[in-house]
Amino acid sequence: MSEFKIDDVAKQSGLTKRTIRYYEQIGLLPSPPRSKGGIRLYSQEHIDFLEKITNAKEVMGFSLQELQQFIKLSDILELRKADYRQVKGTSEQKEKLRKVVNTVEEQLELLVQKKENLLKVEKNLVSLRDRAKAALVRFEKEESEQ
Numbered sequence: 001m002s003e004f005k006i007d008d009v010a011k012q013s014g015l016t017k018r019t020i021r022y023y024e025q026i027g028l029l030p031s032p033p034r035s036k037g038g039i040r041l042y043s044q045e046h047i048d049f050l051e052k053i054t055n056a057k058e059v060m061g062f063s064l065q066e067l068q069q070f071i072k073l074s075d076i077l078e079l080r081k082a083d084y085r086q087v088k089g090t091s092e093q094k095e096k097l098r099k100v101v102n103t104v105e106e107q108l109e110l111l112v113q114k115k116e117n118l119l120k121v122e123k124n125l126v127s128l129r130d131r132a133k134a135a136l137v138r139f140e141k142e143e144s145e146q
Contacts, residue, residue: 003041013050020050028053028068060114070110077103 010017023029029049032042056062056070080103084096 002044004043004047006040006042009042009047009050012047013054015050015054023050023053026064026068028064028071060111061118062114066110066114070107073103073107073110077107 004012006017006020009015009020013020015023020029024031029046032040032046035041052074053067053071057064057067060070062070077100080096080100084093084100087093087096
C-alpha cells in the first residue's frame with residue numbers, strides 16, 4: 001500500500017495543505033496514521049475521499065455543514081448496502097433494503113433543498129435584471145423625448 005505525505009496529497013487533490021488539515025480537524029476527513037516522526041501518511045483512499053468531497057462541494061455547491069451531512073449519509077449508505085449483501089432471507093433483506101432506500105431519500109432531500117435554494121437565487125437575479133432593463137428603457141425613452 002502506498003503512503004503519501006501531505007504535499008503529495010495536496011498536489012493530487014488540488015487542495016491546499018491547510019484545507020486538508022482543516023478537513024481532518026473538523027472530522028470530514030478520517031485522520032491518517034502518522035510516521036514515528038509524526039508525519040501524516042495518507043493512503044490512496046484518503047485522496048479518493050478528498051476528490052469525492054471536492055466534487056460534492058464544487059459541483060453541488062455544498063457548504064461545509066451540508067458536505068459533512070452528505071458524507072455522513074454516504075458512509076451510512078455504504079454500510080447499509082454492505083449489510084444488505086450480507087444477510088440472506090427475504091424479511092431481513094427487505095428490512096435492510098428499506099434502510100438503503102431511506103438513506104438515499106435523505107441524500108436526495110439534501111439535493112432538492114440545494115436545488116430549491118439555487119432556483120430562488122436565480123429567480124431573484126432574473127427579477128433584478130428585468131427591473132434594471134426596464135429602468136434602462138425608461139431612461140432611454142426620457143432621453144429621446146428631450
